[in-house]
Amino acid sequence: MKTLILLLTLSTFFVQAQDAETLTQRFNKIKDNSQTFKDYKVIKQVTLESFWKSVEDTLSKQRNLIQTNTAEIKAFKQKMDLLKQEIEARESAVAEIEFDSTHITVLGISFHKAVFISIFFIVIGALTVLFVLSFTRSQLLYRSIKEKAADMLVLNSEFEEYKHRAVEKQMKLSRELQDERNRLAELKLSR
Secondary structure: OHHHHHHHHHHHHHHHHHHHHHHHHHHHHHHHHOEEEOOEEEOOHHHHHHHHHHHHHHHHHHHHHHHHHHHHHHHHHHHHHHHHHHHHHHHHHHHHHHHHHHEEEEOOEEEEHHHHHHHHHHHHHHHHHHHHHHHHHHHHHHHHHHHHHHHHHHHHHHHHHHHHHHHHHHHHHHHHHHHHHHHHHHHHHHO
16 A cells, blocks of 8 residues: 555655656747847746746646546555445454364353363263262162061061060960969968
8 A cells, every 4th residue: 555655655755756847948939039139148938938838838747637536545555444434343253263263152251261171071070970979879779678677677577576486475474373362262262
């Protein structure tokens, strides 16, 4: 863009230099062709008017060229501003894509992928440890309950045996008591 502006400026100066040389050459030609009167130069009015018309044409060309170049420079500046905006938009899009490629959003929270993977494996490891611990505990509880059930069966059978023996003893004692009553009753009758 800068080179384009530089080329336009150089071309303007080059054209001006060419016109200046032409005007200078014409001026010198007029001066050389003019007649001298004492220290003064006498120039024909037609020649002077022709020279002045050349000067006006040259100035008009220069003004038109300057206006054209100014308009082109403005157009280039507008184009450059548009291109800058487009570049900024693309850079922001690239930055957003780059951010999206390195981050994961979970539950509205943005995580770097490496952090998310670390957290994920830590959580999975913790859940695995909890599962193993709960499974081990349940196995221990199952064994304990099984042992207690076996102990209950043993105690229940012992209790049933004890009850059975106690009932037998009670029956035996009640028989003996009855026997003793019967003897006492016989003794009372026999007396």
